[in-house]
Amino acid sequence: MLDRIMGQKKIIIDAGHGGVDVGTSGNGFKEKDLTLLISKYMFDQLKDMGYAVSLVRDTDITLNDEDRMNKILDIYGNSSDVILISNHLDSDEDVAQIIYALRDNNEFANLIYNNLIDTDLNVKEPYQLRLPSDTSKDYYYIHRNSGNIEPIMLQYGNLSDSNFAQGFNNDYMKYADAVVMAINSYLGGNNSKYYIVKSGDTLYSIARKYNLTVDRLKELNNLSSNNLTIGQRLIVEEPNNMVDDYITYIVKSGDTLYSIAKEYGVSVDDIKGLNNLSSNMLSIGKRLIIPFSDISSEDVDYITYVVKKGDNLYNIAKTYGVDVKDIMSFNGLSSNLLSIGQRLKIPNSSNKNSVYIVRKGDTLYSIARDYNTSVADIMNKNNLSSSVLSIGQKLII
Numbered sequence: 001m002l003d004r005i006m007g008q009k010k011i012i013i014d015a016g017h018g019g020v021d022v023g024t025s026g027n028g029f030k031e032k033d034l035t036l037l038i039s040k041y042m043f044d045q046l047k048d049m050g051y052a053v054s055l056v057r058d059t060d061i062t063l064n065d066e067d068r069m070n071k072i073l074d075i076y077g078n079s080s081d082v083i084l085i086s087n088h089l090d091s092d093e094d095v096a097q098i099i100y101a102l103r104d105n106n107e108f109a110n111l112i113y114n115n116l117i118d119t120d121l122n123v124k125e126p127y128q129l130r131l132p133s134d135t136s137k138d139y140y141y142i143h144r145n146s147g148n149i150e151p152i153m154l155q156y157g158n159l160s161d162s163n164f165a166q167g168f169n170n171d172y173m174k175y176a177d178a179v180v181m182a183i184n185s186y187l188g189g190n191n192s193k194y195y196i197v198k199s200g201d202t203l204y205s206i207a208r209k210y211n212l213t214v215d216r217l218k219e220l221n222n223l224s225s226n227n228l229t230i231g232q233r234l235i236v237e238e239p240n241n242m243v244d245d246y247i248t249y250i251v252k253s254g255d256t257l258y259s260i261a262k263e264y265g266v267s268v269d270d271i272k273g274l275n276n277l278s279s280n281m282l283s284i285g286k287r288l289i290i291p292f293s294d295i296s297s298e299d300v301d302y303i304t305y306v307v308k309k310g311d312n313l314y315n316i317a318k319t320y321g322v323d324v325k326d327i328m329s330f331n332g333l334s335s336n337l338l339s340i341g342q343r344l345k346i347p348n349s350s351n352k353n354s355v356y357i358v359r360k361g362d363t364l365y366s367i368a369r370d371y372n373t374s375v376a377d378i379m380n381k382n383n384l385s386s387s388v389l390s391i392g393q394k395l396i397i
């Protein structure tokens with residue numbers, strides 16, 4: 001989507017244990033089976049949402065620590081663009097645990113925590129765990145040996161507790177949903193808020209819960225009937241409203257709140273308020289939400305593009321039908337080097353592209369027809385992975 005950093009991060013889901021390594025067991029359940037169950041479900045959900053996601057194992061195979069880690073590092077490489085969820089149960093603690101690596105901050109772990117406490121699980125606040133023999137290192141190898149990847153170990157509860165074990169076997173999907181929604185929030189690739197239909201839900205009950213009308217809920221989800229199926233994913237909140245737009249900014253070396261605020265024409269207080277910051281300290285790699293409203297349909301002489309991984313000036317120029325030298329001069333660039341997250345103004349004077357703001361009732365098909373172009377072309381230009389549009393969304397045509 002225009003002006004959003006999408007699809008940078010990749011997701012690996014690790015079903016703990018497997019094969020001869022049963023993990024813990026209790027009440028007729030084996031940890032290795034339940035971790036596989038919940039991991040496959042998470043995988044399916046994330047894949048449906050358009051994320052790059054992989055499973056470390058999808059069958060009951062044995063992986064020793066080294067094999068498992070080699071596999072994890074192999075899937076998408078040893079990169080900070082990869083997040084890892086390692087699913088586990090245990091046999092002594094009656095509380096769900098979210099453990100993050102010593103090298104990471106607690107942002108992602110907190111999102112998971114905030115979603116899991118909305119389920120019926122008892123959840124301990126996210127924490128880090130150190131190796132007793134060398135406290136500079138993580139206790140779990142999944143944190144210790146995973147290089148630049150951002151790993152989270154999740155232990156959902158105690159299999160020797162019969163209520164929990166039976167409950168988890170029946171309801172693992174709701175815990176998985178909580179984690180999947182946290183991943184979706186963290187990656188910011190899709191700002192829509194989702195609800196997963198549960199037994200007993202009706203369109204009316206869901207609409208009421210999210211302050212929507214039934215008609216609006218149906219419209220948001222392109223539903224033609226009132227039938228719902230359990231497990232169905234519904235959009236319950238629009239990605240952005242019609243006036244304000246937000247972008248995700250990743251803090252670079254040398255950035256200050258003041259420099260970022262100045263660059264985006266907003267106040268330091270706005271950024272702090274939106275991001276719940278209590279101090280002016282920023283850490284490199286931190287994701288900030290920045291309010292952004294400088295594109296309007298009346299006054300478009302340039303559009304703003306946020307550089308993604310793999311972009312180069314040539315490809316960007318080609319996508320927007322402009323010259324590399326125009327982009328360079330428009331942005332005062334002296335070299336071809338781009339950094340991820342960098343904002344580029346793309347001159348719109350060629351009239352080859354225009355920005356269209358989605359209105360109620362629009363579909364990709366109707367817009368393509370009006371502009372004498374194709375749905376595929378619009379999806380390409382705007383990096384869309386689904387055909388769901390939201391009112392107020394800006395499309396490059």
Ligand SMILES: [Zn+2]
Nearest residue numbers: 016023088089
């Ligand atoms: Zn385990």
